[in-house]
Structures are given as C-alpha cells and as structure tokens.
Amino acid sequence: METSAATQPANGTVHPPEPRTLAQTTAFHAEHRPDTPAVICEGRTLTYADLHRESDRVAHALRAAGLVPGDRVAYLGKESEHYYEILFGCAKSGTVLVPVNWRLTAPEVSHILGDSGTRLLFLEDEFAPIVEGMATAPPETVVRLSDIEARKAEHTSVQTEFEATPDTPFAQLYTSGTTGLPKGVVLAHRSFFAIRDALASEGLDWIDWRPGDIALVGIPGFHIGGLWWATQNFNAGTTVVAMRAFAARRAVDLIRDLGITTACVVPAMLRMMLTEPGITAKDFATLRKTVYGGSPISEALLEESLAVLDCEFAQIYGLTETGNTAVCLPPAAHVPGGSLMQAAGHPYPGVRAKVIDGEGRELPPGAVGEVCLHTPARMIEYWGLPDKTAETLVDGWIHTGDAGYVDVDGYVFIRDRIKDAILVAGENVYPAEIENVLEGHPGVAEAVVVGAPDERWGEYVHAFIVPDPEQQPTPRDLHTYLVPQLASFKLPARYEFIDHVPRNPSGKILRRELRDRFWNDSARKVN
Template sequence: MYLTQPLHRALQHAPDAPMTVCGDRTKSARQVADRVARLACALKGLGVTERDRVGMLTLNSDRVNESFLAIWWIGAAANPLNARWSAAEIGYALTDSGTEVLLVDDAFAALVPELRARCAGLRTVVHCGDGPAPEGTLGYEDLIRASEPVPDGRYGGDALALLLYTGGTTGLPKGVMVSHRGLCSSLFGSMLAMRSVDRGGVTLVTVPLFHIAAVCSWYAQLVMGGTLVFLPVFRPADFLDAVRRHRVTNCILVPTMVQMLCEHPALGDVDVSSLRTITYGGAASSDALLRRAMETFPGAGFTQGYGMTETGVLCTLGREEHARGGPRLRSAGRATPSVEVAVLGPDGSRLPPGEVGEICTRGDHVMLGYWGKPEETARALRAGWMHTGDAGRFDEDGYLYVVDRIKDMIVTGGENVYSAEVENALAAHPAVASCAVIGVPDDRWGERVHAVVVLRPGRTVTAEELRAHAKSLIAGYKAPRSVEFVDALPTSAAGKILKRVLRDARPTATP
C-alpha cells in the first residue's frame, strides 16, 4: 500500500466533506488533494527527489497533514523533528540525516538562523506559519499558489516513508527508518485489534506528530475517512472546547494529559459525550488514574497501545479489558494480528509464560534500521528479531506484562529520556564527580528524571544550578526534576553503578 491512498479514496467517497480543521480553517478532501498535489510540485521545484528527507519543525496543523502527504506524493521521506529539542539536538538530526529542505512554522522561525549556522547542508527553509515569511525563507502558501498539480507517484512498499529521531543510549539521537509497508502493517494490525477510530469519525490530533503514536492516530482516521481536528499544543481548556465544538469522537493522549483533564475545573461544564474512544500510551499509567479517567469520561471506551518508534504498535489492551478491570489492566495487552511478539532468553530461545526475558518482535512492522548506524542496527535486529530492550513476561492467555526497561530509558510525560544522555550533561559540570540518572514514580508525569550526584571534594552546587546546566545542553524536559546528593554511588564488583539499588531505595527528593 502507498500512504497517499486514503486521499484518493476520500475523493471518491466524500470529496466535499470536511477533512481537516485547524483554527478557523476548514478544508474538504477536494481542497486538500489539490493543495497536496501543488505542494508536491513545489517541493520538486526545490530539488526534492525520491528518497530525500524533508524536515518538519512545526506544531500540529492542517499544513503538517498536507506536508506529510506531499512528501510521500513524490517519493521522499518525512523527517518530523522533536519540537521540544534544543537547537543543538535539532541541528544534529538535520545534519545526520542530510536534510536539505526544512519546513518551519511561526513557533520555530526564530531558530532558523542558528540552524543554518549549525547545518551547512540546509539550503532551503519553507515557512508554513500564519505570519509573513521571515527573511531567507519561502512562503508555504506562495509556493502552493505558484505551482501546478503533479500526479501522485504512488510510492509504497519498502520505500522510506518516515525518519523519526529517538534518543540514543550513547547520548546521540538515532534516526529510525520506517517504510510505507512498516507503517501500514503496524497500523492495520492495531486497527483490527482495537477500535481506535470510527468510520467517518472526528479525531482530535493533539499529541505532537513527531511521535509514532500520534502519526498512527492521525493516519488511522485518514484511512477510515472523517475529519481531523488539529490542536497545535495541548491545553486542557482548548482540548475540551475542541471536543465540544467539533463533536470529537476519538483521540490519543498520554497519561499526563489524562490527569490534567481529570483535574480541570471546567470539565463538568463541558459536553464531552461525543467521545467514543480514548487511546492512551507512551508512559506508565496508575490504576487510580485509569479509574478516575473512566469515571470522568463514562461514554468513552479506553484502549491502550504498547510499542516503540522502531516497531509501531505491538500489543493492545482493548475496551473490553478496561471494562472488566482487574490485574490485566497492568498488562500491555495482546499482540496485534500483524505482528509476532516473543519473550526471549539470553540464548535467543522462547521463554514459557511467567518467565521474564527480553521482549522481541518480527514482521513487516519492524523498522528498516537506524539511519547511518549499521552497528546499532545489527545490535537491534538479530536473528530476524527486533530486540526492544524491554524486559517482560507473558501470562497463560498471551497477555504481555512489561516488567522493566533493559535500556535505562525513562518515560516522563510521554517523552522518552535516556539516562546516559542526562548523565553526560550533568558530568560536564565541574562540580560533579559522578552521577547516575534513574526514573522514579511521579503522580503527574508517570516517571520523573531523578539524578543521584556525587560532588568533587571541596565543590558545591545546588540542585537548581545543576538543572540549569543540564538545560543548556539538552532539552528542558530531559533535565532532572529532582536531585539527590550522596557521598558515593553503589557499585558492583566490576565497578558498575547499581541502578537497581538506587531504584529500590525509592528516592524521596522532591522536584
């Protein structure tokens, strides 16, 4: 399948029905298709060819929808960048991927001069915001008006569709290569396993579209037909207003968003009865929060998706399990019909139910590999299996339970943070002798980044000073929310820091 196919289908079935809503802009399928074909022509005129990467540094909008489709229209790959990253991190991803054309909106236009300075290969920047195009950029709407529609190349199969950068255990982001086939396989399997969108429904897109989960939610509604409503950022009041005004039926949220909605004082005054499905994922969610959310949105069915950028959706927990409740709410659900999931031992053998090993998967949904990193690709893709780095176990009925993270990844507010990256930043401070970073439970964020620090003799530094130092090197959400100062870190006989001991101590330092 080629990823532009749903747009052609919409032209057959409902050409004049609203396809996208963003602020005061509403566009039909016919209008979207025309704009996509013209934008594709414009991108070709800028020198974008098959297999090129086109960067996208934007908040969610209808123009992002058009950009994804136009990029695929001409056989290029979309490279949506993490909008929460620092300029240094964004610059690294642009340079690493060889991206030459970048789309930015009003929120990130001010970063363009610094990105140009960091990325010698960045030759063209297209401004896709609402304001006037800044000096040195091309106007998105000007390009569309000046271009003629070009035919859809209908690229698909194993062609590269997405390059999604995710954190690396070495401290450098890795570009995950997702093919047309891979995205479709993951998406269709999850759609068969759970009802995440309704045919002709209205999906509210509020999770940033640089996340694979957000891409799947957005694209699922595109496949099923209906309307996509875009919110540039998540604010509880804006979310509730959009649900009320547009009669939203489906959405995907991270647990932090769910909690913010449950705590919003205006919730009881807003009609949210149109919501039929709330899909959550991206972070740990407590039983208490789930119960509260189901009471808050009694008309909505809840579903959970488990996976990673490299695999898409692996397992789902459907509304039936949520309705029954019980211990299976703590599971990740069952494998979707399009994937094979196994728990493997160190020797690569399958482990029986109840035994803990590494969660591995194989099938068309698995990534093509890491961009420009053959050694890391080889470590992840071994003997036909994608090794997730997560430890887990199955029960007798095929429900998967994730019990730990083999890679020291922390999921805070739906964002992945790798401890090595934070440790590298903290270790650069002159007062720090050694440190370890772990995730600790947090009622609001699921987990919070917690640093355990040993200072150099005679040196002093405050927790806030360390946070500020870390934020100068890495994105703000990766900086430790709490810091604990100790005289020494627990180590093994081999001199390795025992993070398990630190986690078991259950730090009580406050943010």
C-alpha cells in the same frame, strides 16, 4: 479482509481498500468524500479535496526544488494543516519526512538535521531562533511556513512522476538511545497500514474508524503515536482535529464543542483533563472510544478515566521501532478490578510476542525476560547505524529492551525496563544524554540519572551528583547550565548530592541500586 466503500462491515468500521500507501490516501478520499473535513485546526478546515490539492502542490514544489525520492525533508513546527499538507506532499514526491521535536534545543536539532542529511527544512517562524542558534549550517533550503503558500504557487505544473510502494521509506523519527545521541528510525508506508489491515483481517474492532468519526490528535506529530493516529484517521477518511500543542482545558472544550468521537492520548493527558476545574462526564458525552499509550497507566487513573469519560478504552503498546502499536488491550478487557487491567495487551493478528532470556532463548509463559515483537509494521532500519539496527532488529524481531512476560493466553505484561529509559509524560528520556551534559559542568565530578515515580507525569528525572572537590554547585546552578542544552522534559526535577557512585567490581555503575529505592513500594518498576 478488504471492503469497498459500498460494502462496509455491519458495525460501520471504515476499511478503505484502495490506498496501500500514504501517497494514494488523499486521492482516494478526494474522489469518494471530497467535501468531508479532513483537518480542523484552530477554526480552520481543510476538506479532503483541499488536502489532496494542497499536498499535490507541496509535492510539485519539492521536486521543483531539486529534491529526489529518498531525500530527507524536515519539519520544525507545531501541528497545523500545513504539517499534514507537507506529510502527504512528502509521500507523493518520494521524499522522507523528518518531523523534529520543537521542544529540543539548538544542539539537539542540529544533530537531527545533520544526521538525517536533511536537504529542505520547513520551519515555523516561532522556532527560527533555534535554527539561528545552531553551531552548524542549516539545510541548503529553508522554507518558512509563513511563505509556504507563495512557494507552492510557484510550481503548480511540476510533475512528481513517483509511485510509492508499501516498502518505500516514508518517515524518519528520532528516538534517543543509551549512547545519548538520538537515532533515526526509518519507517515505510506499510507501518501505517499493517495494523489496520490486521484488525480488518479478523473483523476486530479493538481500534476502529467509523463514518462520521471526528478524531482528536493530542499527541504531537513528531511522536510516533501522534503520526500514527493521524494517518490512521486519514486512511479511513474521517476528520482529524489537530491541536497545535496539548492543553487540557482546550482539549476538553474541543471534545465537547466539536462532538469528538475518538481520541488518542498518553496517560498524563488523561490525568490533566480529569483534574481541570469543573470537568464533568457531560464534557465527554460524544466520545465513543479513547486510545491511550506511550507509557504505563496506573489502575487508579484508568478506573477514574473509565468512570468519567464513560466510553470504550483501548490501550496500545509498542515502540517507534515497531511502527507504533504492536499489542492492544481491547475494550472488553477494561474491567475495573479485572486480572488484565495491568496487562499491556494482546498482539494483533499477524503480530507475535515472545520473551527471551539473556542468551536469546525463548522463555515459557509467566517467566520474565526481554519482550520481543514481530510485526509487519516494524522499522526498516536505524538511519546510518547498521550495527545498532542489527542489535534491535534480529530475524524480523524487534528487541524492545522492556522486561516482562507473556501469560498462557498470550497477553503481554510489562514489569521493568532492561534499557535505562525514563518515561516522562510518554517521552523517552535517556540518562546517558543528561549525564554527558551534566558532567560538562566544572562543579560535577560524576553524574548518574534515574527515573523516579511521579503521579502527574509518570516518572521524573532524578539526578545523583558527585560534586567536584573544589566547588559545590547548587541545584539552581545545574538547572541554569542545562536549560540551553536540553529540552525541558529532559531536565532533572530533583538533584541529590552523594559522595560516590556505587559500582560493581568491574567498575560498572549500579544504576539499579540508586533507582530501586524509589520503587520499593511499587508492583511495577515503571509508572
């Protein structure tokens, strides 16, 4: 269902018909709502006219620097108006945005820049030491954000002469894998329009965007949730309030002081806001809808959030590989004590979910197996990894690696993970990566990492260590060794020394045996 700006649905939901790619978004809104604030960040405001003009200048500068459609452009910095200028500048020039997690270490950043073949890096000054600390050479062109205005001014007349299609690659986000090396998930423009169109096609307001909405983006832009939520609001012509980094007190202040109406958060952010001293329901009075996802949420936290925030809630479930959300638990299903409160949600119109066994056969409702999702927002590929792509994307179906079931009404329930990922505050952490680094310590003979439940972060990283017979490292020794090599959210919170690693007769590590003792009292083996 497409509507024009003059014929919006009765409920006020915004579904602009014109933009079909992010390259068209700012031009459309610069024409229809030029003076509407597009981005607010730390007191600075860009209107849609500003965002269109400045992203044009970025696009011209990229082409003047010799970049051509398909070239990778990385961004290493926190959220700001510059990030969104660069985002749309990439869309307009046909280059592919590679947002880099600013919490990563020099070796991790080096891998992403090298694997993606990044030709130009936009670098916030704060993170220059990371690039300087890389063992490999930086990309051929590095542009400091402190110099970006001067660089844009040099090339105002250069033409981009590029027209994106819905299938044109737009972004490459890195997500870790069981091999320990992050994989580049390539997403097309359609990934950022498909779910909006699916909702509009059925007139559903599970997630909606209305005139005058002011949206909080608390999830960082290197995460698919943050990138997706921001682009949905830009596509709808609403106002995005960008946080350079999430801080609970600051988030509450922004909601109250700016009259924020919608927000997208991970459960850990909800918990942190609710535990801030002095917080009351009045602080959230302007909120009409909260979208949450990134990790499962406890019923206790959800019920407290419903009571205090007193607004509609929508849960989203998906992966970077599905272009973010593929399944939604709509507001009407958020009934305290209701049977659906533990569901991940229902597929959107045009999205299908199925559960398969180890042989690939589809299972009946209620049977637990691997959850697979078929969505028009799905990834194009893992960059440079055709074999890995073929394992995950099969006949249009994304194999999630999550274990769960689909009930008779089509609701998806997640019960465990087939893959070994640990979810720390919505961030995927993979044991193999940490184990590989740990086993480089001279005092570690073997290491096994699992996720254990944590009330604040969802899960924490628990490391089992078989020490070398000649020396016994302390937790402090291991922590000190890991700090320069791994991002802080990947660091084990606890170390446990054991005599041997349990294995089956074929020599495979019995990871589940180590992990399950932390989860014996939990109905779900994710938190």
